Amino acid sequence: xxxxxxxxxxxxxxxxxxxxxxxxxxxxxxxxxGQLRLLRGAGWLLLLASLVLSVHLxxxxxxxxxxxxxxxxxxxxxxxGLPYLPRLLLGLAAVSVVLGPLLVVYAG
Amino acid sequence: MxxxxxxxxxxxxxxxxxxFGWLLFAIFLTGTLSYFKEEITHWSRPxxxxxxxxxxxxxxxxxxxxxxxxxxxxxxxxxLPNAREAxxxxxxxxxxxxxxxVVSQTLDTQTGEPLQARDSRGGEFFYRFHFQLQxxxxxxxxxxxxxxxxxxxxxxxxxxxxxxxxxEFFTFRPGKGQRSWLDGxxxxxxxxxxxxxxISYSSLVLFMYLVMPxxxxxxxxxxxxxxxxxxFGRNDAPAPAQVAAPLVPLAGxxxxxxxxxxxxxxxxxxxxxxxxxxxxxxxxQSSADHVAYRRSANWTFDGTxxxxxxxxxxxxGVMMAAFSFAGLHMGNFAGxxxxxxxxxxxxxxxAVIGTGLVMWLGKRQLKHAGNERLPxxxxxxxxxxxxxxxxxxxxxxxxxWANRLIPLGVQGRADWEVNTxxxxxxxxxxxxxxxxxxxAWAEQLALGALAFALLPLLNALTTGQGLNHSLPAGDWAMAxxxxxxxxxxxFLAWLAGKLSRxxxxxxxxxxxxxxxxxxxxxxxx
Amino acid sequence: xxxxxxxxxxxxxxxxxxxxxxxxxGGYLLAxxxxxxxxxVAPLPQVDATLTGLLLSFVFYLLAxxxxxxxxxxxxxxxxxxxxxxxxxxISGLAYWMTSA
Numbered sequence: 001x002x003x004x005x006x007x008x009x010x011x012x013x014x015x016x017x018x019x020x021x022x023x024x025x026x027x028x029x030x031x032x033x034g035q036l037r038l039l040r041g042a043g044w045l046l047l048l049a050s051l052v053l054s055v056h057l058x059x060x061x062x063x064x065x066x067x068x069x070x071x072x073x074x075x076x077x078x079x080x081g082l083p084y085l086p087r088l089l090l091g092l093a094a095v096s097v098v099l100g101p102l103l104v105v106y107a108g
Numbered sequence: 109m110x111x112x113x114x115x116x117x118x119x120x121x122x123x124x125x126x127x128f129g130w131l132l133f134a135i136f137l138t139g140t141l142s143y144f145k146e147e148i149t150h151w152s153r154p155x156x157x158x159x160x161x162x163x164x165x166x167x168x169x170x171x172x173x174x175x176x177x178x179x180x181x182x183x184x185x186x187x188l189p190n191a192r193e194a195x196x197x198x199x200x201x202x203x204x205x206x207x208x209x210v211v212s213q214t215l216d217t218q219t220g221e222p223l224q225a226r227d228s229r230g231g232e233f234f235y236r237f238h239f240q241l242q243x244x245x246x247x248x249x250x251x252x253x254x255x256x257x258x259x260x261x262x263x264x265x266x267x268x269x270x271x272x273x274x275x276e277f278f279t280f281r282p283g284k285g286q287r288s289w290l291d292g293x294x295x296x297x298x299x300x301x302x303x304x305x306x307i308s309y310s311s312l313v314l315f316m317y318l319v320m321p322x323x324x325x326x327x328x329x330x331x332x333x334x335x336x337x338x339x340f341g342r343n344d345a346p347a348p349a350q351v352a353a354p355l356v357p358l359a360g361x362x363x364x365x366x367x368x369x370x371x372x373x374x375x376x377x378x379x380x381x382x383x384x385x386x387x388x389x390x391x392x393q394s395s396a397d398h399v400a401y402r403r404s405a406n407w408t409f410d411g412t413x414x415x416x417x418x419x420x421x422x423x424x425g426v427m428m429a430a431f432s433f434a435g436l437h438m439g440n441f442a443g444x445x446x447x448x449x450x451x452x453x454x455x456x457x458x459a460v461i462g463t464g465l466v467m468w469l470g471k472r473q474l475k476h477a478g479n480e481r482l483p484x485x486x487x488x489x490x491x492x493x494x495x496x497x498x499x500x501x502x503x504x505x506x507x508x509w510a511n512r513l514i515p516l517g518v519q520g521r522a523d524w525e526v527n528t529x530x531x532x533x534x535x536x537x538x539x540x541x542x543x544x545x546x547x548a549w550a551e552q553l554a555l556g557a558l559a560f561a562l563l564p565l566l567n568a569l570t571t572g573q574g575l576n577h578s579l580p581a582g583d584w585a586m587a588x589x590x591x592x593x594x595x596x597x598x599f600l601a602w603l604a605g606k607l608s609r610x611x612x613x614x615x616x617x618x619x620x621x622x623x624x625x626x627x628x629x630x631x632x633x
Numbered sequence: 634x635x636x637x638x639x640x641x642x643x644x645x646x647x648x649x650x651x652x653x654x655x656x657x658x659g660g661y662l663l664a665x666x667x668x669x670x671x672x673x674v675a676p677l678p679q680v681d682a683t684l685t686g687l688l689l690s691f692v693f694y695l696l697a698x699x700x701x702x703x704x705x706x707x708x709x710x711x712x713x714x715x716x717x718x719x720x721x722x723x724i725s726g727l728a729y730w731m732t733s734a
Contacts, residue, residue: 001445016278061399061432062441068302069449075299076456079280113703120702257691261698309691316687323668323686326725327679338680426681430688 003103006096011046013093121265130496140454145231152230256311310437341421345380387411498552499536505559506532553604561597564590651707659714660697
């Protein structure tokens with residue numbers, strides 16, 4: 001579950017950063033033309049990947065439930081953690097892109 | 109209602125939220141606790157020791173006990189111990205029986221003797237309370253189900269009202285007074301929305317047969333029992349033949365079920381007409397094995413020959429939908445991590461309601477910031493807010509303190525634990541009436557912090573199963589309870605601390621806000 | 634919706650009460666009738682049709698509530714809830730008569 005949670009988290013953060021306002025606030029610079037679109041695409045892709053993995057590993061019922069659960073948990077951690085620990089959470093999101101798939105492969 | 113759709117929905121959201129908020133807070137809090145009801149029961153009855161699971165042995169023990177004690181009864185019930193429930197539960201129908209005509213007993217799986225453990229409802233109290241509200245049947249269920257409907261209405265009207273749903277999806281700005289409360293309320297509402305919607309709607313599904321009987325009556329007429337037989341795919345057991353015949357060993361049937369469904373965990377076993385030629389034994393798969401309730405996951409055997417007679421009928425699509433909602437609500441399928449998530453999402457739902465209640469009053473209090481006394485109706489809301497939130501938390505703590513302090517041999521001690529809960533709750537109401545709002549909050553939260561934080565110590569002193577014992581022994585349920593109590597105490601202390609710092613800052617903000625046109629605070633966002 | 638600190642006019646209070654009753658009682662009637670209609674009319678096995686009626690009834694209750702407070706007057710609230718109720722009961726009656734005949 002941890003690996004899928006991390007991939008989902010990374011996807012959520014990417015979608016958040018794909019919004020002009022949040023990109024500027026969090027990364028303290030203006031986004032280049034294609035960057036927002038790239039982040040949005042990456043975000044949705046990561047979310048889709050985590051959904052597919054979750055269903056593949058645990059079947060439709062358990063897989064779907066777990067995916068929605070980690071989605072809600074990740075979003076809550078992000079939104080409530082952001083005012084206090086923005087850099088830690090951004091770092092966690094970046095690391096998750098690699099750590100997430102690793103955990104899925106080795107821990108299932 | 110004439111000002112526009114969104115404003116009308118905001119009005120509806122605000123007023124239904126207020127009227128039902130206090131009760132909904134209690135339902136959500138006790139419901140959230142229910143996700144760990146087995147663990148709470150484990151803490152509440154520390155004399156019950158967990159043992160290695162041995163289903164076949166447990167069944168032998170249960171069968172022997174029931175043969176000795178319930179030979180006259182027409183129906184036996186057995187509930188095997190599992191990873192979260194250490195006791196072996198047996199029951200039988202008896203005209204002189206307890207509630208609902210069933211006598212229940214918890215057995216020690218090793219000795220087969222009734223367990224000698226302190227009489228306590230444990231987690232079951234909170235579980236039953238959250239849908240029965242300590243009211244006589246069926247009023248409690250009606251009321252709690254109606255509250256669930258209001259919660260659903262609140263969610264829908266909240267969604268309609270929340271203008272910048274997607275634009276402000278990731279927005280939470282702490283430290284800005286009323287704005288922060290609204291952000292927080294919206295955020296926990298929106299981010300955990302799938303859970304909130306699921307839990308509210310599934311509550312309706314669980315009792316829809318009770319609150320919406322018209323459809324059943326129109327379709328089935330007088331034979332409403334047939335609806336339930338059709339739904340659960342069961343046939344009534346044959347009448348006893350009045351011919352004595354020994355019951356086959358249940359342990360053997362258990363092995364048969366494992367052959368039919370390898371790895372299945374067994375939840376309930378029911379024996380009808382034991383000792384008669386027309387005996388029937390039905391094994392039901394544990395609800396922990398599937399997300400949805402599965403009526404197909406049960407096997408009925410002939411009680412004298414051991415032959416498999418039938419398996420549960422497959423579910424239709426509509427049944428799967430309804431049973432899925434039921435299963436999702438109960439969350440029995442959840443492993444440890446997911447169960448904790450259920451717990452936190454439940455707390456989130458509780459917080460949505462709580463923040464709403466605080467904001468309802470906070471907005472209106474701003475208009476009276478200069479005066480010393482609130483008008484009657486606002487004072488009523490303030491008192492109810494305090495009693496229903498910090499008061500309820502104190503009542504919960506009171507239940508656990510009673511559990512450890514009431515002497516073991518006392519007759520009806522389980523009832524006294526429950527009485528302590530309600531007496532404490534009542535006292536917090538009186539306290540809230542006597543003290544100013546601000547002081548009442550601070551005092552109750554501080555007392556709550558102490559009450560929860562000291563529970564692990566109380567546990568260690570009275571039972572010797574404190575953290576110093578449960579952690580090394582790997583008793584995660586016991587340790588988890590103590591640690592959660594400690595964390596709750598710390599959280600309440602932090603809240604109490606924040607409150608005690610507020611007066612000057614809040615008054616200053618209130619004065620400023622009262623003098624400027626309330627463009628942001630009025631209406632919806 | 635801003636509230637004046639002076640007490641609200643009686644006509645307003647009556648209107649709100651009327652809408653509330655329309656939502657609570659009328660809405661429940663509508664939901665019940667909807668579940669009856671679906672149970673009798675849906676082309677599914679008896680138990681499935683009844684189950685579908687039960688599951689969907691709450692959607693009707695929800696919509697009734699929203700209508701009663703979104704519409705322009707208390708009268709419209711009642712009409713908007715009772716008219717579909719009557720309609721559904723007529724359809725249900727026909728369905729019942731046809732299946733029992």
